[in-house]
Amino acid sequence: MNVEDDVLSPGARSSLLFQVIPHVWGAAFAAHLEHGRDAAVARADAAVAALEQLRRSPPPALETIAAKSGQDISEHDFRGWYRICDGLRKGPIEAALNPATEQEIEDAYRAYGRAKGDFF
Structure with missing residues (x-):
């Protein structure tokens, strides 16, 4: 994330991150599809889990x-x-x-x- 994202209100930051979840999942899935469907799903799920953790964490001071x-x-x-x-x-x-x-x-x-x- 860039500095502007960190300065956003927690609600706006969470909303923006929530909006990109399907895109992150799709990009991660597509990037790992050559390793098989199950591996691609696992990587996509892991990417979304990391994004969810970031979305729920408080913004930095x-x-x-x-x-x-x-x-x-x-x-x-x-x-x-x-x-x-x-x-x-x-x-x-x-x-x-x-x-x-x-x-x-x-x-x-x-x-x-x-x-x-x-x-x-």
């Missing part, structure tokens, strides 16, 4: 997404990025009623700083 990007983000830029992504993830109503606090953003920036080295 925003600071983890930033750290995985490999970008060196200033605190000022991180604050703006975090607010936007938090709003996208929450949706317009929840974001308006419950915006990210300054403390949440500061904590996230510190976590981003600690995690940057984990992805190089």
